[in-house]
Structures are given as C-alpha cells and as structure tokens.
Amino acid sequence: MPVYELFMILRQMSRPDVVSCVKRASEMILDRGGVIRSINNMGTMDLPYKMSSQGLVHRIGTHFLVEFSLPPSQIEDINEEFSRDVDIIRRVIVKTENELQTPKVKACTLHEELLPPAYRKEVQEMIAIGKRKQKPKFKYNSGLDYYPFAK
DSSP: OOEEEEEEEEESOOHHHHHHHHHHHHHHHHHTTOEEEEEEEEEEEEEEEEEEETTEEEEEEEEEEEEEEOOGGGHHHHHHHHHHOTTEEEEEEEEEOOTTTSOOOOOOOHHHHHSOGGGSHHHHHHHHHHHHTSOOOOOSOSSOSSOTTOO
C-alpha cells in the first residue's frame, strides 16, 4: 500500500476535544483498512490568515501530521469524510515516497570522491546547465562601424 501524509488544522479546542478529534480521524483511516505509521502534533499557533470552515471564522488552529498507508481507492472517501467533520478547518492528503519501497542507493567509489570538484560528474553537469542558461553575448560585427548603444 502507498504511504500518505495527512496534514490537518483543527479549530481551537480544549485538549480532550483535540484528542477525540484526532482519534476520530484515525479511526476513519483504520476502518477503511489503513495502517497509521505516525501522528505528530505540530502545536497550536496563529493561522497565516483568517480561515472559514462550516460557517465559522478561525484565527488559531492546532496542526497535526498523520502518516498512514491506505489503498488508493479509499482516499476520496476519507477526504470526503474529513470535509464533513466540523472540527477540521483544513486538510491535505499527499502521497509520499516510502524509503522501503524505492531505495535510493547511490553507487560511489573512493576514486570519484577524491577527484577535484571540477572533474566530478555532478559538477560538470551543473556547469553544463549553467552554460545553457547564459544569455547570448552581443556580436560586434553587425555591419555598423560603431556600437550604437555606447554613451
């Protein structure tokens, strides 16, 4: 199953209410066959701007990040359920890359590491990208005997 991250902002509530809201959200994921990997409380802080949800305007919110695995067919149902929850102001579900599924192992040798930076493959690629992005220089053999923009 793919790994997803749920970032949600809850309205300002007492601590027991926040716990019950996060528990409700977690049970929705578990009821649909998901597995919760971690729940991170990012804290209560001022929102960057006034947000309205369910007819109320909010200026302060509690931020949570939930990492979970779930079949892709259930994501729309979960998102719809979260949209009906009166305690959740904003929610975003993002698919993440799992390190276990896609290992990013880079083959490296000591010889490549000991080369001066100008001879390394990565540095040469960056230099090539920089040369492609340079603006063309003015050509002085334009048929005029003088440079017309000189003061």
